[in-house]
Amino acid sequence: MRQIPFYNTRLEGSFWGEKQRVSREVTVNSVYDRFKETKRFDALKCDLEQQKREGWQAHVFWDSDVAKWIEGVAYTLEYEKNKRFEEKVDELIDDMCASQLENGYYNAHFNIYNTDKRLTIRDKHELYSLGHLTEAAIAYYHATGKDKLLNLVKRYIDLVIKCFVEEKTAGFITPGHEEIELALVRLYRMTGEQKYLDLSKFFVDNRGNNDVDLIAYLDWANAEYAQDHLPVREQTTAEGHSVRAMYLYIAMADLALECGDEALFNACNTILHNIAEKRMYITGGIGSSCIGEAFTVDYDLKNEPAYTETCATLALSLFCRRMTAIKPFGLYGDIAEQAMYNVSISGVSIKGDEFFYENPLTIDLADHNKNPATKQKERYPITQRVKVFGCSCCPPNILRYINSVADFLYTEDDNTLYVHHYMNGVTEFDGKKIRQNTLYPSCGKVKLTVNGDYKKIAVRVPAWCEKFDASAAYSMKDGYAYFDAAEVLEFDFNISPRFVVSAPGVHDNAGRTALMYGPVVYCVEGVDNEGDIFGLSVNTSSAFEIIPDNYFSLPTIVADGYAKVDNGSLYSNINSVKYEAKKIKFIPYYGMENRGETDMLVWIPMK
C-alpha cells in the first residue's frame, strides 16, 4: 500500500482550497510576524550577548516552533515560489548551521545556556525539537532541493545515536516528548538509511521498559503521562499528555508498516478504538484535562473545561492517516475526518491570523471571573483567539497541516485506488490522473474521474452517512464501497443536518444533543441568538432551514426550539413553567468565537 503525497494534488476552490488560500495569504505571514516579534527567529543565532542586551532568553523548544513554520512554508513552496520566504528560511538555516556545535549538537537554548546539561534532562524537549527540525528539513529539501538543514539534522542525529545507543552517555533513555520517533521514519523513507529506522525503533521499544527513566523525569507526573506505564505493544488505552501520545502512536503505526510489525499495528488499532469509542469529544478533541494536557478515563468528556489542544487533534488525524495507509478501515478515515473538520480548524480563525490552543465545547462567559470574594480565579479555557502563545506550537502546526491536507486523500496498492477523503481537486502522479469534483462537505455529491491502471476503486462511506447513492454497483467492506474501476464514478453521501447523541457514559451530555452536518459539528453562539443560549432546548423533530454562508464556507442551520420563560422564581413547580417557541441558529463549530467573545455551546438540551 502506497500513500499518494499531497504535492501531487492541487486543491481547487471549495472547502480546502479556500482554507489553503487563507493559510498561504494570511497564516504564514501572521505566524512569521509573531515569531519575529517574539524573538523566535533571532534565537536561532544563539547570540548570548544579544539576548542579554535585549533582556530575553531562548526557550528550549522555540526551535520546534520555527521548524514547523519552515515545514509549513516548504509545503506552500511546492505550489508556488515565494522568494521572500525562501530567503528567510535560508537565512534561518544559515543561522542554525553557523551555531551547530562541532559534535553535531544544536539547540537554541542549550547552545548558550546550561551547556553542561545538554541531553541530560528528559523534559527539556531537545529531541522533540530535533524531530521537528528533521521534518522541516525533509520538507524543505523536497520543495527546493536545498539540503543544508538536512545535513544539520543528519549530523545531530548521528550524535544522538552515539549518546543514546552506542555510548549510552545521555541522561535518559527515551525522550520526554515524543516526535523524533516519527521524524526518523520519514528520514528513513527519504534516505533509505537503516540507522534512522533503528533509532526510531530504539526509542519506541524502550518506552515503558524501564523505571529509572521515568523517575528522573517529573515529580508531579505518573508513568502514564509520558506513555511509560507499559511497553508500547501492551498498551491498550490512550494515556497521558495527548500530543505526546499521538506522536508516539504515529511512530508506532509508521514502524508497524515499515517493519510489518503486527503486534505494533494491533496496539495502535486497540488504542485508536479506545479513543474513538471512549475518549474523544465529538469535535475530534482529545485530552480532557488541563492537568498534564492529558487523557483521563473513559467517557470523561466534560464540555466547559475541555482542554482538547489543537495540536493533539491535528496529530490524531495524522495517526488515523497512518493507520489508513496500513489498512483501509472505515473507522480510521471517519475519525481523521471528524478531527479534520472540527478541532483541527477551530484552532485557527476564519481570517487566518488568530488561534486557539484549547477548544472547549461550552463557553459560558458568566462562569469566568465569577468569584468577587477572592483574587483566586477558577481555571477556564480562554474565550478569545490570540495571535501567539507563550507555548505557540499550534499556529505553525495548523499551517503545515492545512498545506499538506491532501496527504489524506488517496492510497493505492497494485489493484486498488482507495479514496479516503473528499476534496475538490486534481491529483497527478506516475502518469495517473485523479480528479474529484465536489463541494464536500457543503454537499455530499462527489464526481470522481480516474485515469489509472486500477482494477478496483474503494470509496470510504462515513459511518454517519445514512443514505449512500452511487452511479455504479459496489460491495461494502470495512466501511468502504468497492467499485469496479471506471473512468467516472458519481456518488452522494446525502449530507443533511442531523442530531447526534452520545453514549450514556458521557455524563455531561445526558439529555442533550449535538447538530452535525456531514462530518462537521455545529454550535450555537450568543451572537446569533437573542437571550441566554443556555436556556434553550431544541426540537429534535425539527425541520431545518439551511442558509448558505460565505463567511463560514458552509451553511448555517436554523432549527426549531424553545426558550424557558423566566418567571422570576429560582425554582418552580413544573406545571407552572412556560416555554416559548424559538428559532435556534447553529454555525459550524470550527467557526466559533470569530465574531467577538460570546457564549457558545455544542450540546443542547433536547425537548
Place this chain on the structure above:
Amino acid sequence: MRQIPFYNTRLEGSFWGEKQRVSREVTVNSVYDRFKETKRFDALKCDLEQQKREGWQAHVFWDSDVAKWIEGVAYTLEYEKNKRFEEKVDELIDDMCASQLENGYYNAHFNIYNTDKRLTIRDKHELYSLGHLTEAAIAYYHATGKDKLLNLVKRYIDLVIKCFVEEKTAGFITPGHEEIELALVRLYRMTGEQKYLDLSKFFVDNRGNNDVDLIAYLDWANAEYAQDHLPVREQTTAEGHSVRAMYLYIAMADLALECGDEALFNACNTILHNIAEKRMYITGGIGSSCIGEAFTVDYDLKNEPAYTETCATLALSLFCRRMTAIKPFGLYGDIAEQAMYNVSISGVSIKGDEFFYENPLTIDLADHNKNPATKQKERYPITQRVKVFGCSCCPPNILRYINSVADFLYTEDDNTLYVHHYMNGVTEFDGKKIRQNTLYPSCGKVKLTVNGDYKKIAVRVPAWCEKFDASAAYSMKDGYAYFDAAEVLEFDFNISPRFVVSAPGVHDNAGRTALMYGPVVYCVEGVDNEGDIFGLSVNTSSAFEIIPDNYFSLPTIVADGYAKVDNGSLYSNINSVKYEAKKIKFIPYYGMENRGETDMLVWIPMK
C-alpha cells in the same frame, strides 16, 4: 412581635421528634468523643506543657467548636437532665475560668501562643469564638441557672469594649468572621444591658466603612469576602464567605428588630431576596465556590462542585427565622423550611454520628481521581461522611440546631398567633397551650389546637403548595392564611411528589428536573438503581409509587423513566439510539450517602 422560644415546646415523635431523639442519644456523644480524642477539650486548660509533651497545639477556633457543643448540650438539658454531661460542661467551664486572664481575655490558643498578637490579627477568629462562648453561656445559664461561663464572657466582652471602642487599641476594627454581633444581641436580650447592643451595632455599622481594616486582613481575598465592600445598609446581594455572611445578616435582622431600624431591615430583605431568587441551591445550600467558601454571582449553581457548607444553610434558616420574627412574610418561612429539610440535615448521617461539611448535588464517582497521568488531583467534595473534621464547625452546629428547632414554630403579637412551621408537639407558655398533631412532611395534614387569647391565627402556606384545604374560612396575605381564632383548626397542604425546574439562568440544570415532596428535595442514588444513574432520564408525566420508609423517616418514591441503551458507539445519529423503560427510585436528599459511597444526583434529565 414575640418569638416563642423552643424550650416551651416538646416535640413528640414524628419527623423532628425522631431527629431530636437521635441527636440526644447519638450525636451529642459522638461529637463529645471526637472532640475528646482531638484534644479540643484538653485545649481549654491552656496547659502549654501538656501540649508540648503530647505534641499538639490548640487551634485559634477550637473554643468555638466546644462552645457549640456546650450550647447543644444545654438545649438537651432543657428537656432532660444528664448528670454526666452537666458535670463535663462544668469541668470545661472551670478549665476556661481558671485560664481567663486578669484583664478578661480568654482564647485557648492565644492564651499560650503568640501572646503578643492577641486581638491584633483580624482573621484569627477570637471574636468569633467569643461569640459562640457567649451563646453557649446564655444557653447553659438558662438550662441550669449556672452563671460561671456567663461571667467569663461578660468580663471578656468588657475587655473587647475597652480595646475596640473606648481605647481603640485592637489591631482591627471589625472581626474577620462574624458571630459576636448576633451573640451580643442575645446577651442584650437576656440582660437588658445596653452596652451589649451598642457593641453589636458598633461592629455591624463599621463593616464596609473603612479600608485599612480590610487591607490588614487577607492577601488573597477581596472586600466582598468579609462583607466589607459596602456599608451594610447599602448591601443588596449576598457576598463572600457564606457562613460569615449569614452571621452578619442574622445580627443585622436582630438589630433591625431591636432598634426599629428600617434601613437595616430593608437591606436584610433585599439580600434575602437575592439569595432566594438567584443564589441558593434547591437544597437550601448556599456558597457555590470552594474558593473562599463563598457566594459567587447570580445563578452560579453548579451541582457537582457545590460547596454549600452545612453551617451556611443552618445559618440561612436562622436568618429567615429572625426575619419572620420581624414580619410574617411567606418567603422567609419558605426558605427557612427549604434549608431545614435539606442541607441542614444532610449534614448529619441518619444514624447521627457522621457528618458532611460540603453538600454537593451531584456525586459522580467516576470523576474522582480520574487523571492517571498526574499526581495532581482535581478538587471534588468528599463523598463519604466522616466523624470529625479538622475544621469541625458543622457537627456541633447541627447538634444545637436540631435541639432548638422548635424556635422556628411560632411568633405572636397581641392579636395573632403566627404558625410558621409544622412539627408534631405541644407548646406551653404564659398559660397558653398550642398543640400540633401532624406527620408533616410525610403528610400535609395538620390539626392545630390552640388554647390562648388570640383573635387571629395565621398559618404559613408554602409557595410550593398547589392545593391548600382548611376546616375554616381564611384570607391570604403575604403567604399566610389568616383564620379567626378557633380552638381547633385543621388544614392540609396536600403533599405529593412533584417535579420542579429551575430558572433558565441556572445553566447546570438546563433540560433537567428535580423531584420534591413538600419541602423535601429528593435524589437518585446508585445504590438503589441498577446501572449508571447518569444515563437515566425521567418521565415528568409519571405516576408515582410512594413507599413508606422507616429508615429515612419519609417515603421513598418510584417514578417512570428511561435508560439510554449503550449501543457501543460514542456518538450516534439520534434515530439509531434506543431507550428502555426504567423505574427510578428516589430517596430524600438529606439521606444521601448513608449506605456506602455511591453515585448521586438531584437534577435529572427530563424526557
